[in-house]
Amino acid sequence: MNGTSLFSSAFLVALFSSGVRQSVPLIYGSVGDTVGERAGVMGISLEGEMLFGAFFSYLFALRTGSLWTGVLMGALAGMLSSLIVAVWSVLFRQDQSIIGIMFNILAMGFTNFLNRVIFGTSNANISITTFQPIAIPRLSKIPFVGDIFFNQDILTYLAVVLAAVVFFVLRRTKLGLQLTAVGENPRAAQASGIQVYRFRILAYMFCGFAAGLAGASLTLGSVGTFTESISAGRGFICLAIVILSRWNPLVAVAASFGFGSIQALQIRLQVQGSALPYQVFVALPYLITVLVLALAGHNIRAPRELGVPFEKESR
Amino acid sequence: MSTLSGIGASFRDSVAHYRNASGLRKAAILLLSVVAAMLVGSLLILAVGADPLQAYYYMLVRPLTSITSIGEVAMYFTPLLLVGLGVSFTFHAKLSNLGGEGQMLFGALGMTLVGVPPVGNLLGVWSLPVGILLGILMGAFWAAAAGFFRVRFNASEIVVTLMLNYIAEQFISYVVFYPLRSGAEPQSAKIACALPKLWQGSRINCGVLIALALVAVYGVVIRRTRFGYHLRALGGSERAAEYSGVKRQRYYFLAMVISGAFCGLAGAVQISGNTMRLMEGVAGDFGFSGIVVAMLGSLNPVGVVIAALFMALLSAGSVTMQVKTGIPTSFTSVLEALIVLFILLGMAVSAAQSKRKKVSKA
Numbered sequence: 167m168n169g170t171s172l173f174s175s176a177f178l179v180a181l182f183s184s185g186v187r188q189s190v191p192l193i194y195g196s197v198g199d200t201v202g203e204r205a206g207v208m209g210i211s212l213e214g215e216m217l218f219g220a221f222f223s224y225l226f227a228l229r230t231g232s233l234w235t236g237v238l239m240g241a242l243a244g245m246l247s248s249l250i251v252a253v254w255s256v257l258f259r260q261d262q263s264i265i266g267i268m269f270n271i272l273a274m275g276f277t278n279f280l281n282r283v284i285f286g287t288s289n290a291n292i293s294i295t296t297f298q299p300i301a302i303p304r305l306s307k308i309p310f311v312g313d314i315f316f317n318q319d320i321l322t323y324l325a326v327v328l329a330a331v332v333f334f335v336l337r338r339t340k341l342g343l344q345l346t347a348v349g350e351n352p353r354a355a356q357a358s359g360i361q362v363y364r365f366r367i368l369a370y371m372f373c374g375f376a377a378g379l380a381g382a383s384l385t386l387g388s389v390g391t392f393t394e395s396i397s398a399g400r401g402f403i404c405l406a407i408v409i410l411s412r413w414n415p416l417v418a419v420a421a422s423f424g425f426g427s428i429q430a431l432q433i434r435l436q437v438q439g440s441a442l443p444y445q446v447f448v449a450l451p452y453l454i455t456v457l458v459l460a461l462a463g464h465n466i467r468a469p470r471e472l473g474v475p476f477e478k479e480s481r
Numbered sequence: 482m483s484t485l486s487g488i489g490a491s492f493r494d495s496v497a498h499y500r501n502a503s504g505l506r507k508a509a510i511l512l513l514s515v516v517a518a519m520l521v522g523s524l525l526i527l528a529v530g531a532d533p534l535q536a537y538y539y540m541l542v543r544p545l546t547s548i549t550s551i552g553e554v555a556m557y558f559t560p561l562l563l564v565g566l567g568v569s570f571t572f573h574a575k576l577s578n579l580g581g582e583g584q585m586l587f588g589a590l591g592m593t594l595v596g597v598p599p600v601g602n603l604l605g606v607w608s609l610p611v612g613i614l615l616g617i618l619m620g621a622f623w624a625a626a627a628g629f630f631r632v633r634f635n636a637s638e639i640v641v642t643l644m645l646n647y648i649a650e651q652f653i654s655y656v657v658f659y660p661l662r663s664g665a666e667p668q669s670a671k672i673a674c675a676l677p678k679l680w681q682g683s684r685i686n687c688g689v690l691i692a693l694a695l696v697a698v699y700g701v702v703i704r705r706t707r708f709g710y711h712l713r714a715l716g717g718s719e720r721a722a723e724y725s726g727v728k729r730q731r732y733y734f735l736a737m738v739i740s741g742a743f744c745g746l747a748g749a750v751q752i753s754g755n756t757m758r759l760m761e762g763v764a765g766d767f768g769f770s771g772i773v774v775a776m777l778g779s780l781n782p783v784g785v786v787i788a789a790l791f792m793a794l795l796s797a798g799s800v801t802m803q804v805k806t807g808i809p810t811s812f813t814s815v816l817e818a819l820i821v822l823f824i825l826l827g828m829a830v831s832a833a834q835s836k837r838k839k840v841s842k843a
Contacts, residue, residue: 210639250822254825254826258825258826258829258830259829260829261825264772264776264821264825265825267577267639267769267772268773268821268825269818269822271769271817271818272815272819272822274811275811275812275813275814275815275816275817276811276814276815278811279525279812282809282811283529283809398647399643399647402640402643402644405637406640443658445652445654445658446655448654449647449648449651452644452647452648452651453644453648455640455644456636456641456644456648459630459636459640459641459644460633460636461634
């Protein structure tokens, strides 16, 4: 591999186009978590909800032959599973990090369990045809940019639309204001008549729904099958993206694209072969996540009551 | 305070409450949680078409029926106990060390570095103690990295320790693929020393004794030393602790490092007492199961031992269970997580009950 091939335009277009695909689950996850965190609940459980979404979307897409049924069931699986986390942390007011971690163990165990029981021990699950790219008229003809951004599958476009809608709702609607109030000052919110518990549980459910879509985009958008622990830490990377993007869903799209491109570069360098061992590239996204947390997590304003359970009875 | 550090407040409350609860009540919560989790688990077993009683027999009773299988239980018991003790240190200070896996991997690397030739041959019998020591140091080092990010940048130790797990996995993968590779498989050479066995015809070894001795050390440090007192003060009420002169950041860092040292030791013991060589995945699921052990044992020295034993039975037994009944071993993860969720539920219910009592008294 020489320098020219690495930076040729063909290589870069392919790289960033794949970067967009890699960023899709990260966009869904971080948009979901942004909503959750605005309401004061942490998405530690994102990783597990993604696994639920990934498994059930694959299962239903395979059994029904319909990718859309798969997407829907994956999102529902993410949402329903998030109810466990919601009930335990909002109603029972237990520590979100412990619940999140236990939920992730549960999700990993349960999806692996089902995978073994339903599909047997063979690693080679049946592959399904994933969503195909849709070229957007005109826009996809723009040199370079067209191929990178406007020739993607439907789940990619939906992810950006979702981010835009959430951005609008958070910034411009009463609902968004109420949600932010619940995360910033739940007592005052309650005093003004907002149902804090209901908001937080709904925020968890939205977060789970989005994480389910993230899982579905992994299996039905790029991989085409379910493998054990397919989410591979993406849920946690989303947490870093949310911090990096300062709880702004549109910035989160850009940040996800950054992480997605690193992932794409990693895969490409692995395939092409390089002087460095491939493990360096696999570790890269995680390493950058740590650095982002260290450097971007400094001196920022998180929702004030993030992670702090709310007790209705207290004044 | 910035990102994510608010987490743990309620946990602290319910744990504080839970600690004040009577021993009987605590034991009842733990026992009920285990029973409830097993009941939910039996639904899964029935769904697969297997017999729950038979499955639980293979998981909980069968492993104890021969000295050979007891040795297999010990293979799980020792690392579970060590990691459980390690993460208990951080839980006392209301920190979450979720990086047990990475720290174990570094501990395993430490043992391997001095265990394989040429260093292993050079050191002879000394390679065992030196390797264990290096393993402890390297585990502590990897945890210190997380502690550094927490203390210096206020970065969530939860996410950082998890990320460090992935990085450690890749680092160990690199090490066994390239510099330490021996032969066709991506694994190191066999180490020259081994932990002495306790019994012929069984794999049980001195590692168990080391771990049990450390239970006593843990109990004394937490209950009888200034350090332990301050750690608990931090976990009980951060601000009060700070007023009384506890340097919060320093204690966070120290708790993390000690926790990593225990996990590193677990890794070293895993190599010198079990696998005898470094390979990918040598730390198994112990990092997370250790958290379950700490929770199930409610950070109590004796409790942690019992919890580790229970979890070791589950893990060792699940292999036989898979062979005999067709239930995948991942069933144990489901069971573990359910147990902790039910414990948390029990804590919440118990806290609510006593609050109601207080109100009715007043």
